[in-house]
Amino acid sequence: MSVSKDWMFCPRSGYLLDLDASNGTATCSVSGYKQGLQDFSSIKVELHTDMEDYRRRYNLEPLVKNNVDEELLKQRQRATVDEACPKCGNQGMEFYTMQLRSADEGQTVFYECPKCRHKYSQNT
Known part of the structure; x- marks a missing residue:
């Protein structure tokens, strides 16, 4: 309408x-x-918004990626570290960092095993 x-x-x-x-x-x-x-007086104004509107308006990246974003993540090369996966023992973990806490604190490092897809994070 x-x-x-x-x-x-x-x-x-x-x-x-x-x-x-x-x-x-x-x-x-x-x-x-x-x-x-x-x-x-007869005019009715309705506004509808959702998280997609906020992300577009404020140029925010979603914390939880949808399937389309997963495909982009697969194409993106991540840095690797010579460390064993705690779940399957595979040598070599992919990682990326994000600043989730205040600026005067360290970053959060996210690790993912390319073999079993086990994920974990560590605050540095």
Whole structure:
């Protein structure tokens, strides 16, 4: 359902109307157009948002990756360290770091075994 938002703008200049509850008017600062707020009483405004909207707006990366992001992670090369996996004993762990705590504290290192996919983290 498409809802028109024309009521928010001046019909003469196209500028956004200033809503003044104390005077009970909606006024255009450019053309001087005025309309009573009672004319807007039948208008219902609904806003819907979700985490995807917030991530887009604030350029955030999700902490939990979806399937598409998993494919990107598989393509990305990670650094490796010569350390045995605590689960399967495979020599050589992939790792990456993130700053999850405050700036004056160390990073968190995330390890993943390329053989059994066992994952664990360590604060440094």
